[in-house]
């Protein structure tokens with residue numbers, strides 16, 4: 562068994578792969594593959610409806626919100642979120658810059674209007690979540706990135722905002738409970754907790770749409786997609802189906818509260834070893850540590866990196882190398898990574914110390 566710490570696309574439940582493989586050959590005894598049937602067929606419309614309903618159920622989405630499965634990744638979401646919320650005349654979007662993904666979101670929004678960066682943790686290579694800044698009311702929206710996948714930081718609570726709150730939750734959606742009613746828009750690429758790459762989920766407050774006074778291209782217009790029940794054009798059928806299967810797995814396992822409990826336990830186990838082991842140190846401020854993407858380094862790389870890398874590879878661990886902008890290691894621990902895999906990693910870290 563491979564212990565898959567890949568940052569995304571990432572580990573998904575084994576049973577999802579089995580069901581998906583079967584449905585590629587023959588979906589539900591129809592004699593057709595899930596990827597060769599019409600997206601307007603009764604069978605596929607059921608998949609789309611079920612996937613949308615599961616998002617609502619798992620995240621307790623209140624009435625008045627619509628769930629969409631679109632394409633373009635969260636990277637298109639940066640622009641899509643801005644164009645649906647920033648006023649045409651004198652538009653201003655406010656951003657908290659927690660690194661890489663939020664910086665990219667800021668770049669896209671600047672194509673549409675003014676951007677106000679409320680706070681940034683760039684001064685310390687994004688190793689913390691800024692706090693204590695004033696949240697403005699005279700902006701069209703406030704945009705956050707709930708979890709920084711690359712630097713390994715995570716908002717443990719969200720700022721209160723009178724302006725619509727938009728959030729890129731790509732790398733921690735479904736990992737813990739969240740009060741959706743605080744947000745006008747949540748978006749997330751599928752490939753980090755929800756399913757295979759190829760679709761992006763949008764959870765949008767209906768009454769917030771249609772207020773910018775802009776002409777929005779149809780494919781970027783959340784109102785257009787909403788009015789067509791997420792079927793304005795051919796949806797990414799396999800990615801939606803795989804997401805549906807993964808959400809069914811989450812539900813069967815006890816839902817998001819159970820995922821949260823497991824993720825807390827996994828994070829606790831790994832961070833306590835990072836803190837205990839004299840050879841390692843974490844790279845982020847302890848209070849802002851991500852439960853999804855712990856990042857850490859060897860204090861003396863020259864002395865230990867070659868041997869540590871060999872040891873974890875021998876233990877069948879995959880994907881532990883840190884992102885090039887941080888270096889060191891990143892152990893992405895999405896929902897489907899079992900705690901057994903974390904025990905294997907911790908054991909390797911202990912063994913390195915014992916034999917150093």
Ligand SMILES: *Cc1c(COP(=O)(O)O)cnc(C)c1O
Pocket residue numbers: 569633634635636637662706708709710729730731732750751753
């Ligand atoms: C991975 C990631 C993205 C980019 O997602 P794509 O689907 O590759 O466009 C954006 N934001 C966050 C927080 C991510 O983790």
